[in-house]
Amino acid sequence: MILIITYEVNKSDFLDFHCKYIFSLITLKKYIKYLYIVFSIVFFICFTIAFSMAIRIALICMIIAAFLTRNFLSNMYKRKVRRNLLRVFNSDIYKNTFSKTELLLTEKSIQIKTDYATKIFLWEAIYDLHLIDNYLIIRTLSDEIIYVSTSNTEHLKKISKLVEVIMNYSNLELNKNFPNDLKYKGYIFF
Amino acid sequence: MILASGVPYFPIIIALFLICCFIIVPLVVSDSYKANIKKLYSLKIFDNYFCNTTFIISNEGIKTMTSLCEVHYKWNALKMIHMVDGNIYIETFMREFIFLGRDSLSESLRKEIIDKIQANTDIRVLKVMPDLVFG
Numbered sequence: 134m135i136l137i138i139t140y141e142v143n144k145s146d147f148l149d150f151h152c153k154y155i156f157s158l159i160t161l162k163k164y165i166k167y168l169y170i171v172f173s174i175v176f177f178i179c180f181t182i183a184f185s186m187a188i189r190i191a192l193i194c195m196i197i198a199a200f201l202t203r204n205f206l207s208n209m210y211k212r213k214v215r216r217n218l219l220r221v222f223n224s225d226i227y228k229n230t231f232s233k234t235e236l237l238l239t240e241k242s243i244q245i246k247t248d249y250a251t252k253i254f255l256w257e258a259i260y261d262l263h264l265i266d267n268y269l270i271i272r273t274l275s276d277e278i279i280y281v282s283t284s285n286t287e288h289l290k291k292i293s294k295l296v297e298v299i300m301n302y303s304n305l306e307l308n309k310n311f312p313n314d315l316k317y318k319g320y321i322f323f
Numbered sequence: 324m325i326l327a328s329g330v331p332y333f334p335i336i337i338a339l340f341l342i343c344c345f346i347i348v349p350l351v352v353s354d355s356y357k358a359n360i361k362k363l364y365s366l367k368i369f370d371n372y373f374c375n376t377t378f379i380i381s382n383e384g385i386k387t388m389t390s391l392c393e394v395h396y397k398w399n400a401l402k403m404i405h406m407v408d409g410n411i412y413i414e415t416f417m418r419e420f421i422f423l424g425r426d427s428l429s430e431s432l433r434k435e436i437i438d439k440i441q442a443n444t445d446i447r448v449l450k451v452m453p454d455l456v457f458g
Binding site for chain 2: 225226227228229248249250251252253254255257258260273274275276277316318319
């Protein structure tokens with residue numbers, strides 16, 4: 134049984150995909166919660182000093198400010214994340230994922246071949262499988278995440294077979310949500 | 324207030340400040356660094372680093388083989404070599420590190436490896452640690 138898929142990941146589509154789902158990451162959620170608490174404490178102190186004569190008005194202002202900062206923070210952070218991710222994807226680190234790759238499936242392993250490196254993963258090295266939108270995400274125990282784009286309709290049969298084979302050999306389940314502990318190389322959220 | 328009321332305590336405050344700066348803070352910081360580094364390397368991503376590895380240099384590039392995966396880097400994928408206390412880090416531009424520990428290699432072997440890599444590519448050897456930071 135030998136199966137060959139050649140594909141190429143489109144950069145702008147890849148960026149949109151990550152921006153759509155990035156707020157389900159646990160680390161980012163924690164960080165935004167932390168920022169929110171800090172901001173609200175600062176507002177709390179400011180309002181208590183400013184309206185120290187009328188505490189009712191101060192309380193109402195605090196509640197409004199808390200709601201506003203919540204929206205403001207998420208909006209602000211969406212833009213920042215997009216800019217930072219674009220900068221990382223344009224750098225050398227992601228050159229390998231955006232180049233033309235040839236995926237070869239044999240009975241023992243998955244082989245990935247690009248211009249810079251060929252990598253052969255045995256079945257024990259795979260620990261996670263995710264399928265969302267147009268991407269199949271395969272995570273391995275080495276420092277490498279395999280993104281297979283399924284936007285090309287000619288490959289759909291091959292990819293469904295690939296998923297079946299992987300599930301057979303490595304006893305994994307196919308998840309249909311975004312992995313909430315994904316790591317980006319060379320990018321920290323703060 | 325403090326200065327006015329506590330003129331006799333002033334040298335004691337300075338002494339406490341110095342102790343805090345040069346003894347307590349470095350201790351706490353080094354401990355937190357150790358904990359963080361341990362946390363980093365216990366991630367699932369690094370399981371491949373601590374397997375039994377065979378390292379091959381051929382005409383086309385570098386090859387590493389473990390029980391989990393085989394990786395074959397071509398010469399154009401290599402970026403830099405870091406050599407610290409006899410440990411060798413070979414860095415690729417995809418931010419992957421091939422780590423050769425000093426316990427498993429003799430000094431002549433290390434020199435031979437670096438000479439062979441430099442004969443095929445024109446990358447530099449640095450004597451500082453690489454920034455091993457992963458998001």
